[in-house]
Amino acid sequence: MDEKKPTILVTNDDGITAKGIASLVEIAKKFGNVVVVAPDKPQSGMGHAVSIHGILRVSESTIFGEDVKAFACSGTPADCVKFGISQVLKQKPDLVLSGINHGNNSATNILYSGTMSAAIEGAMEGVTSIGFSLLDYASDADFSGAMHFGSKIIQATLNDTHLPVGFCLNVNFPKCAIEEIKGVKYCRQAEAFWDDWFEHRKDPGGKDYYWLTGEFHNHDQGDDTDEFALAQNYVSVVPVQYDLTAYHTLKHIQQWEI
Amino acid sequence: MDEKKPTILVTNDDGITAKGIASLVEIAKKFGNVVVVAPDKPQSGMGHAVSIHGILRVSESTIFGEDVKAFACSGTPADCVKFGISQVLKQKPDLVLSGINHGNNSATNILYSGTMSAAIEGAMEGVTSIGFSLLDYASDADFSGAMHFGSKIIQATLNDTHLPVGFCLNVNFPKCAIEEIKGVKYCRQAEAFWDDWFEHRKDPGGKDYYWLTGEFHNHDQGDDTDEFALAQNYVSVVPVQYDLTAYHTLKHIQQWEI
Numbered sequence: 001m002d003e004k005k006p007t008i009l010v011t012n013d014d015g016i017t018a019k020g021i022a023s024l025v026e027i028a029k030k031f032g033n034v035v036v037v038a039p040d041k042p043q044s045g046m047g048h049a050v051s052i053h054g055i056l057r058v059s060e061s062t063i064f065g066e067d068v069k070a071f072a073c074s075g076t077p078a079d080c081v082k083f084g085i086s087q088v089l090k091q092k093p094d095l096v097l098s099g100i101n102h103g104n105n106s107a108t109n110i111l112y113s114g115t116m117s118a119a120i121e122g123a124m125e126g127v128t129s130i131g132f133s134l135l136d137y138a139s140d141a142d143f144s145g146a147m148h149f150g151s152k153i154i155q156a157t158l159n160d161t162h163l164p165v166g167f168c169l170n171v172n173f174p175k176c177a178i179e180e181i182k183g184v185k186y187c188r189q190a191e192a193f194w195d196d197w198f199e200h201r202k203d204p205g206g207k208d209y210y211w212l213t214g215e216f217h218n219h220d221q222g223d224d225t226d227e228f229a230l231a232q233n234y235v236s237v238v239p240v241q242y243d244l245t246a247y248h249t250l251k252h253i254q255q256w257e258i
Numbered sequence: 259m260d261e262k263k264p265t266i267l268v269t270n271d272d273g274i275t276a277k278g279i280a281s282l283v284e285i286a287k288k289f290g291n292v293v294v295v296a297p298d299k300p301q302s303g304m305g306h307a308v309s310i311h312g313i314l315r316v317s318e319s320t321i322f323g324e325d326v327k328a329f330a331c332s333g334t335p336a337d338c339v340k341f342g343i344s345q346v347l348k349q350k351p352d353l354v355l356s357g358i359n360h361g362n363n364s365a366t367n368i369l370y371s372g373t374m375s376a377a378i379e380g381a382m383e384g385v386t387s388i389g390f391s392l393l394d395y396a397s398d399a400d401f402s403g404a405m406h407f408g409s410k411i412i413q414a415t416l417n418d419t420h421l422p423v424g425f426c427l428n429v430n431f432p433k434c435a436i437e438e439i440k441g442v443k444y445c446r447q448a449e450a451f452w453d454d455w456f457e458h459r460k461d462p463g464g465k466d467y468y469w470l471t472g473e474f475h476n477h478d479q480g481d482d483t484d485e486f487a488l489a490q491n492y493v494s495v496v497p498v499q500y501d502l503t504a505y506h507t508l509k510h511i512q513q514w515e516i
Contacts, residue, residue, distance in 0.1 A: 047306030047336070048369045052373065056456070056468040075470075078305070078370075082454045108382055110502055111306045113334075117369075120502075124451055149516075156514045164507060184516045188503040195384055196340045198314070210314040210335075212340065239507035244368055244378075245446040249497035250423060256414045258407075258442045258472055 006032035006094035006158065009122070011080040013043045013114030014197035015100035016061060016072045018098035024132060025064050027151045028097055031158060035093070036061075037068035037075060038085035039114075044103070048117035049076045056081065069204035077118035085125055088207070095117035096122030097210065100146050102139065105235055106172045106226040107218070116170055120242050125167035128157060130168070135230060136177040149235045168240040172207070172226060172234045185234040190225035192218035264290035264352035264416065267380070269357065271301045271372025272317060274330045278358035281401035283322050283392060286355055288487040289416060293351070294319075294328035295342035296374075297335060302361070303409040305366045306375035307334045316341065335366045335376035342382055353416070354380030357390035358404050360397065364484040364494055365450035374428055378500050381426035386415060388426070393433040393488060403436035407493045410446070411442070430484060432491045443492040448483035450476035 008028045012021040016038035028034045040059070057074040064070050070090060074078050077098065085092055101115040110116045115131045122129030130153065134146045153171055157163070170189075174181060196214035203209055218227045226236035266286045270279040274296035286292045298317070315332040322328050329346060331338050342460065343350060356376040362369040373389045380387030388411065392404045411429055415421070428447075432439060454472035461467055476485045484494035 010419070020315045045308045045310040047304070047375060049305040049307045050370050050467060051470055052303040053300065053368075055459075056470065058466070058468065070347040079470065084466070086455045087458075087468070095467070108500060111375075111378065111382070111500060112310075114306050120369065124369070133291065140277065153515045155382055156511075156516055160511075160514070162510070164510075167473060168504070169509065170502075170512075186508055186512045186514075188505070189501050191501075198341060200345075207494045208316070208343070210310055210316065210341070212314065212337065224418075227425050237437060237511065238502075239504040239511055240502045241504035241507070242369060243449075244428075244496075244497035244498045244500070244502075246426070247446070249425065249499070250444055250446065252420070252422075252428075253414075253418075253495065254444045256411045256418070256444075258414055 006088065008034050008095045008097060009084045009093040010034055010036045010076055010097045011038045011118045012099050013039060013046060013077045015039050015042045016063060018102060019140060020102050020143060023147050024100050025068055027147050030153055032067045035084065036064060036068060036090060037073055037080040039080060040072035040074055043076050046076045046114040047110050047112050048061055048078050050078050051075045060165055077114040078121040082117050092125060092127050096127050096129040100143055102135035102141055103133060103137040104135045104172060105133035105170060106230055107190040118238050119168050120240060123166040124242055126165050128163055128167045130157060130171060132171045134173045140161055145225060146173040146179045148178055149173060149184060165225040170238040172230055172236045172239050174230050176233050180233050180239040182232065182234050185229035185236055186228040187229050187236045187238050188224055189238050190218055190227035191220040192216060199230045264292040264325050265268045265347065266292050266355060267342045267351040268292055268294045268355045269296045269335055269376045270357050271297060271304060271335045273297050273300045274321060274370035274380035276360060277398060278360050278401060282355055282358050283326060283409035285405050287306060289412055292305040292326045293342065293346060294322060295331055295338040295346055297338060298332055301334055301372045303336045303370050304372040306336050307338050309333045335372040336379040339376050350383060350385050354385050354387040358401055359390060359391035361395040362393045362398055362430060363428060365448040368428055377426050378498060378516050381424040382500055384423050386421055386425045388415060388429060390429045391461050392431045403439045404431040406436055407431065407439060407442060428496040428498050430488055430494045432488050434491050438491050440490060443487035443494055445484040445487050445494045445496050446477055446482055447496050449478040450474060450485050458459055
């Protein structure tokens, strides 16, 4: 490996064989020495789950060719980042990249997202991290626009020598042709939520079961949100933090007398 | 059910048979009509995972007696909240309570926590929500102090008519006798992290496997954090938000030229 180039740990939540991670490895190779630790099966919707009650299996993979060391891991995306840093690299990489996810991780989707939880795990370990997602759930989605603008965002991140420790980005790409993408917008997370319900079905034995389903609704009228940017065919870039303290509410409850 | 009392949805991540949820149901019954939807097996460390690729099974349970409607659900804690609101209550409850967790969910543990993800899910659905955790992992832990101070916190929450929509608390109880608890502190989330590693073992067939393990380190010198409060035998109360936007960093990256 070229010692001068940055070390880049790549993971995702759709699994090591997904088109999205192949696209991300392809652009990451332009910027540094790439090591992949990715789930051996789809792990979408896993949030920030970690395997504290079960074992991990890890096997080396040649899926990205000879110049990319790669491992398939039985754990969650957050497990993959922990394993990559602690067991494979045995030191912190310069960058953690996660994705490119097949599907939307804008707004509150970030909380359910294995892709973004992997990026947040990287940030919690003090490594600059970016999660990438394309608003197309198809397994053969067109990642060309995502690769073009994703490269620019990786370059800008590596060029910036004044990033805070734990810097993390949630990047979403609109579902449109590359020439229709208008550019990049720096945004806040929209107040947009899933309105959930469950489909009630009977199995062949007559027993009840349920499928979670729902519709995503944007209640946020702001023009500074990720949802607004994506609806206008911009790439949305939201800087992310893992301090969940609601500081404005802290002042309010400090008046409680218990 | 008494129509005038608040409706309280209770869940946890240790499973419906855990001592911690029995303790929480016991105190919740003093404040309202309690409905339980909880995992049918332990779901610790599941973060904000949701079952988008698999079915849910749900069965009614009499574990909490005749006056508490209860359901065991095969899904994650976040699934339980979604199912409870959409399928069982068919309307939003007045309060979502999660726990009492057997183990610490202070500092960045909140991100991995099924207990707190259930509370955050409640908040995302616009319901005032509280997650409770005791710094004792034992299945027969002493919840008397947690129940005493937990009741006071539920009472203060129900009494406060000026809470913002999506109000959510992360409450942790120190591991000590009830008479040693000094009181309640309103805190921010500490910058404290897991230093992870993996134990490498061989199975009886000679194949490699790994156990995630680690040590929790508090790098935060502040006296206003949950870690500081708990170390002094105070109950820590951190108000929580699900907007992960790093607003301070947003200003910085808006200078990027892409």
